[in-house]
Amino acid sequence: MAGSPQASSKLPTDPTTTTAAQAQSQFTIPAATALTLLGQADENLIALEKQLDADIHVRGNEVTLTGAQGDVAFAEQVFTELLALAGKGQHIGADVVRRTVGMLAGDSSESPADVLSMNILSRRGRTIRPKTLNQKRYVDAIDEHTVVFGIGPAGTGKTYLAMAKAVQALQAKDVNRIILTRPAVEAGERLGFLPGTLYEKIDPYLRPLYDALHDMVDPESIPSLIQSGTIEIAPLAYMRGRAQPVSSTVLTPAGFRPIGELQVGDLVIGSDGQPTPVLGVFPQGEKDIYRVTTQDGASTLCSGDHLWAVATRDDRRRGKPLRVLETREMIGNLRANHYHRYELPLLSKPVEFPPQAVPMDAYALGLLLGDGCLTGSTTPSFATDDPELAAALEHTSDGITVRARGGVDYVLNRVRAPGDVITLENPVTAALRGLDLWGGRSETKFVPEKYLYNTSEVRLSVLQGLLDADGGPVTQDGRTCRVQYSTTSPRLRDDVLFLAQSLGGIAYHRSRAAEGRKPGHANGRDVTYRHDAYVIDIRLPADFAPFRLRRKLDTWDSAGGGRPSRYIDSIEPVGTDKAVCIQVAAEDSLYVTENFLLTHNTLNDAFILLDEAQNTTPEQMKMFLTRLGFGSKIVVTGDVTQVDLPGGQRSGLRVVREILEEVDDVYFSTLGSSDVVRHRLVGDIVDAYEKWQAERDAEDGDAQPQGKRGKNSTASDGVKGDG
Secondary structure (H helix, E strand, C coil): CCCCCCHHHCCCCCCEECCCCCEEEEEECCHHHHHHHHCHHHHHHHHHHHHCCCEEEEECCEEEEEECHHHHHHHHHHHHHHHHHHHCCCCCCHHHHHHHHHHHHCCCCCCHHHHHCCCCEEECCEEECCCCHHHHHHHHHHHHCCEEEEECCCCCCHHHHHHHHHHHHHHCCCCCEEEEEECCCCCCCCHHHCCCCHHHHHHHHHHHHHHHHHHHCCHHHHHHHHHCCCEEEEEHHHHHCCCEECCCEEEECCEEEEHHHCCCCCEEEECCCCEEEEEEEEEEEEEEEEEEEECCCCEEEEECCCEEEEECHHHHHCCCCCEEEEHHHHCCCCEECCEECCEECCCCCCCCCCCCCCCCCHHHHHHHHHHEECCCCCCCEEECCCHHHHHHHHHHCCCEEEEEEECCEEEEEECCCCCCCCCCCCHHHHHHHHCCCCCCCHHHCCCCHHHHCCCHHHHHHHHHHHHHHHEEEEEECCEEEEEEEEECCHHHHHHHHHHHHHCCCEEEEEEECCCCCCCEEECCEEECCCCCEEEEEEECCCCCCCCCCHHHHHHHHHHCCCCCCEEEEEEEEEEEEEEEEEEECCCCCEEEEHHHCEEECCECCEEEEECCHHHCCHHHHHHHHCCECCCCEEEEEECCCCCCCHHHCCCHHHHHHHHHCCCCCEEEEECCHHHCCCCHHHHHHHHHHHHHHHHHHHHHHHHCCCCCCCCCCCCCCCCCCCC
């Protein structure tokens, strides 16, 4: 069969019969691939002669196969596959010959040429690819499933191939970060007895991951990738973190609750303002705690490895997605060229609390809280120099007429119907009394919870009433418009912050002390200040107009309200505390914590590799798997014959198969001695140990009375016990 490599795939399938017991087949291999096929000094030919039962004779580029008909047919298959590999420009060595023969001898219908030519990564002339059929199935499973377990002895390439797939996914932008982790337990050693710092202690355990990474990524770029959070390498124990103190509050549909009180199934508020269920709650014990504060004064507490979704100025300019960084990664790196480096996301939509019936229109309440007299010593009144507001108050208040008393003063009288008795209560007075607002003064005013924890329409109406009455737009040349509000009530100050932040905006506040302030002037006389004042600057999303009053709204429209933004301003240690982390079902894994800050602790858009997983406990394995976020992929590798857990603890890698075997999108790939890609002797060693273990288990089983054998003595992996 002379011709091209394509023609070489058409080797004879019906060998010429020479005797009843023997057959012969002749074909010509292309001259261009002869050296590649036969190898230097005929090393591949020698390997073929050892592997095949058919007699092989080569003269020039003509090959003759002689032997039993089945042996000749099998040899033809081997040559067909090797010629196909050579035609693709693949290097063929004795190891490739051995693996090709081994694959064809198996039951699979897959072509060894397809398996051995499947490229994952190429770097500096070196290509990483599967070398056995099981390895190809393992690699295919990583592409097709979200969670893959690679279980097999040392040297089968389970970690190396998973690392290659991780780098491939990062380069293809299928994920935006790689997380590599191992349990810090090896051969009974304990970290506390090792010399050096924590990172020096754990470095030997993580070194195999570093070494594999250096084979696949430019070593000079690795430090910057680690610093930016694109690649994270950490012991498994660090994956348990990402926590907040148990006293830190999280927003729920019923209001803020301590995170330590939450349970699986409870609802918290996500970044879209909607409730999302809690999927997991993980107590963390004592943790180092930091206070993260933003430039608008909002703050919350969290652990050093708590996760934050952030964007840099360059990220926004280039349209990149949010990057995920740990708290400790940002310390000392919060500013660049005098501007804040890390911007936090804000609510994409306002928080939606369950609707509640309210006794008074929300806008009318805002007007009265701003410029109303609610002392209880007289009929409710309202002061404004905008008749438009007086008309709006009358329009939104049932059973009330707003009567001008002169100047800026208006009184709110009940509308009397024929036959009404004079003792009937003013509707506004009745509503304010029911809200515990009647009898209050300017320094004690507040927004009732019925209005705070209500729909976004109700909250916006209250805020518009407050701003129309006692706030206003502040314009500056060349800058967008700020919205400012002032009050002498610390409680009302906090409520205005709540209203603005719950709508997806931000609010700054500052204090103006009464003591030492220059007196005001009214009616020809000085008026001293008796209470501190609080000035609040507000920015709302573009969808929300802060005013209804036409003159204020026109000013705001003409200048533009700008874009609310929130940046991390400082991160300071505050000691230690008991902490807990939660996992939520929201697609972006974000939830609302104190001051409407958005944070999260699961791993989205990441390729996560857990190596040496046989040294995890069942609890650690559950913790790790439930860290899975949206757009992420997990690969878990380990060797169940080399468990180093102390005290006879069960291996989480053993238990997980029993639990997740039937779960969709979870795949278990088992590799064996035939998949060992190290020195050939390693596979023989693995086989010898498995044979010895099987004999030992059989002897132990015969020595035990029937019905009293331990539950691990029939383990499907052939290893008794868990280490």
